[in-house]
Every structure is written in C-alpha cells, then in structure tokens.
Amino acid sequence: MSHRKALTLEEKVALIKDNQNGHGLSVRQLADNYKISKISAANIRRRSEEFLADYSSNSNKGIKRKLKDENRQKIDEIVFEWFAQQRAKQIPFSDPILQEKARQVAEQLGYTTETFKASNGWLEKFRSRHAISFRTINGESASVDDSAVEEWVQRLSTKLDGFNENDVFNADETGLFYRATPDRSLVLSKEECKGGKKSKERLTVFLCSYLTGTEKLKPVVIGSSQRPRCLKNITTSKLPVTWLSNRTAWMTCNLFTDWLILINSQMEKKNRKILLFIDNAPCYIINHDLSNFKIVFVPPNTTSKCQPLDQGVIHSFKCYYRQKLVKHIIAQCTLAQTADQISTTVLDPIKWIDLSWENVTENTIRNGFRTAGFIHSSSTSSSSMMNMDIIIETDIESNNSDNPLQQLELLLAHIDIGGSHLTAAEFVEMDSCIPTFNEWDDYGHLKSSIQVTQDDNEEEEEDAFVEKPPNLPEALEMMRRLHLFASIEQPQLHNLIYDLESQLTDIYLDSKAVKQSSITDYFS
Structure with missing residues (x-):
C-alpha cells in the first residue's frame, strides 16, 4: 500500500x-504531476478559493492540513x-x-479542561499553522537595549562594505492624523485608532531615503479607501505619492512586498545594487528573490536609536506637514463661518506630504544617518549620539530659514479653536505612537476582524462636497484676478503669478495644437 501524500x-x-x-x-494530470490521488486533486480544486485566501492572508505556506473540528478551528x-x-500594539x-x-x-465555546488543554503540542501546531516565531517585538515604546545598539554600530561598517553611500537606504512608516487640529481632545490612544470611524482620519506614510539625502523615493501613502471621492476623476498613478489602501490604513505584508518588487525593478533598469535597512515590523516579510536588493533588519528594541529616519527626519517631515495644515486652516477661515465649514479632503494631505518630504533637507537626513552610527564624524566619536535638537539646528543653518518648529508655533498663534491647545511640539508628535502595520493581508482574517460594511466604505472619510475643478480657461481667468489682487495689495507676488500663468498658457496652447485653430477659437 502506497504512502499517502x-x-x-x-x-x-x-x-x-x-x-x-x-x-x-485535467484532474488525472494534476494527480499524476503532484503524486496524489484523483480525489485529493479534485478536492483541492473544489476548495481553491479557501486555499488561496489562506495563502494571501500569510498563513504558513508549509502547512499541510487544516483542523477538521469546526469548534477547534474557531478557537x-x-x-x-x-x-x-496585540502584536499591532507592540505587546x-x-x-x-x-x-x-x-x-x-475554549471554555466560552463549551470545552472543559479535560476536552481541551492547550497543551504544548497544540501550541507548536498553532505556531506552525500561522508561521509564528516569538521574536522580540521592537518599537520606540520598548526599552532600548544599549549593549545591542553598541554592538550594532560596531558591525555597521562590515554591513556597509561594498556599497556606495548613494546606494544605502533606510525606510520607515509613520502614522498621520491628516486633518487633526491642535486641540487636546483630538489626541487619541493607539487602541482608539484600530478600525471604525477614527481610523478614517488617519493615513500611514512610508518614507525612504538615501544616506546622502540627495535623493528621496516617492512617498507611499496608505489610506482606508481604494479610491476616495476626491480622487474620483484623478489618475492615481499621476499623483505625487504612491497611493495604496486597505481597511485599516496600515502597512501590510502584501503592500510592502509590492513596493519592494517595484523598487527592485527600477534599480534593475538602472543597473544598481542597493542596501536597504528596515526595522523588524511583522509586516516586513520577504517572500521574493530580489536581484538588486540586499535587506538588513535593525536589531529588535533598538529602533529609537538605530533607525536613521527616527533620528529627527520624520520629526522634521511632520513639522513641515503641520505647517501646511495650519496654513490651510487659516486660508479657509477667511470664508468659513464655522469650524465645520473648514474642508480637508485626502487630496490635500497628498499634496502636503509630497511637499513636506521635499522640504526635509539633505543635511537633516545625513544627520539622521550620522546619529544612527552610519556616518562617522572626524571630530568626535560621540557625534553618533547627537541630540535631535542639534539636528534641527544644523538643518536651520543649511536651509537659511527659521526653525520649522518655531514657524509652526507662530502659525498656531493665528488660530483660535477654543479649549485647551497643543504646543507646536505636542502637535507634531500627537500621532507618533499610533499603529502603522498589521501582520495580516487585508483580504484574510482582517476582513472579518474590522467591522466595515460596504456602506461604510462608500461613505468615505470626507463627507464634504467635492468641488468641481476649474477648466483651463477658468484657471487663466483666475490668473487675471490674481494679478489684480497683486497690483493693489501685494506687488511682490506678480513674478510668481506670471510664472504660473506662463505654464498654464503653454498647457492651453498645447491642447489647442492638435487641430488648426483661428485666433477667434482662443476666445471661445
């Protein structure tokens, strides 16, 4: 009798x-190819949706059998x-x-201590089914292992061998309450940000930069809707960011893998081999061979000191973002009669995220890598533990501008939202501890865990009316009115308005160039 496979x-x-x-x-050919019975092949084909769902939800790819007992499967x-x-909360x-x-x-499902014991054998099989290994959970909130940090810094030079500094990357994600005002009542704990209505006020932003800071990759923005209303008539591939989505606006294994494949393809075309440093977030699982990537994980419980983007880079990014948000609020206040009339759609933060990432200077990024031990200073060995305040001050000198945090404080003085206000520093850090990742794929267990109905998904995060964009002739008319405003109020704006008007005119002429036009057509 042959052994059952x-x-x-x-x-x-x-x-x-x-x-x-x-x-x-055919079933017979499948059975022959995989050396199983025809009944087994037919059964696998019949349950294809179930097996594909298990595979996409990060179940252990080596698992051979699922539990047959429905109640035990429920457990x-x-x-x-x-x-x-709990893993998403870093517990x-x-x-x-x-x-x-x-x-x-098991007790809630009617089992007794005799019929279900949760033995070591059950535990081992459970861990195998779900590919769970109890590694130490990392994160800024965990205590930092100083000895591990010191050992990591000592080994960095070996890890960097063979790579040009322009080919060394660091990537990290951060949560963002994209339209929160500086009101203390809006500071939420991370537990409150999981699913439901409040998760729709949040985005996850994934940033990646070279060690030199001379080039930054396009920001990845993860929202809770695949196509928000404000993006209805916009081609998402033309956005200044990469827009992705899942029901909790978290980074997932599949989204991260898709990003890796995309960047690997870009580097392959450029014939570049790059070194990417990332933390040990459970969503960072590498399931593909990457020809032009070498990935190194930062040790657990060292992220707050060893992750370059955590050394003032993300802080600087958020300073610039909050500035743009507050300026938007101030601009809207000129016409709004109530706070509810101040509208912010997802399209606004998409623009601000791109501009804010662009505002972060090369100096800030290099200092972030230096603080994390990637760049050694010739003056002092202790420079790798530079304080974030020094990073910001150095950024000020190179940018010949005021401290972005001080700029934000000055802007906050111009708005009055009632109640107790956050300081600029508190406003920047208000979303620093919210969860940004999940171990599942969005289409597996997560679908049943997060109670989001189809109606909720269609309702979308912005309830405000989506304004129809002007056409080209209307935009050119706006330029005329802006020139009128500049002539009377702010003459120094004329050059900026002329530049924008010139670009709009070129676009308009290009649109007319597809057919022969008479001069009267330009006034129709």
Missing part, C-alpha cells in the same frame, strides 16, 4: 494555478485574531500567555 499549502496553490493559468490540466481563528491585534508574548488565552476561548 499530503501537499503543503504552497503546493496546493501551485496546483490551483496549474489548473487556472491556461494549462487546462484557532479567534486566538490568532487576538494575537495579531510582547510568551507561550503560557497564548495557551491561557486559548483555554479561555
């Missing part, structure tokens, strides 16, 4: 793709959902904690 989840997905991708293989699903929720785990949670869930 059980396919892994990865092999089942390969079988399904062999059947779907135009191969047209498995509930415990894993709870586990992933550390041990084996006994997970086993105790499983016993509690």
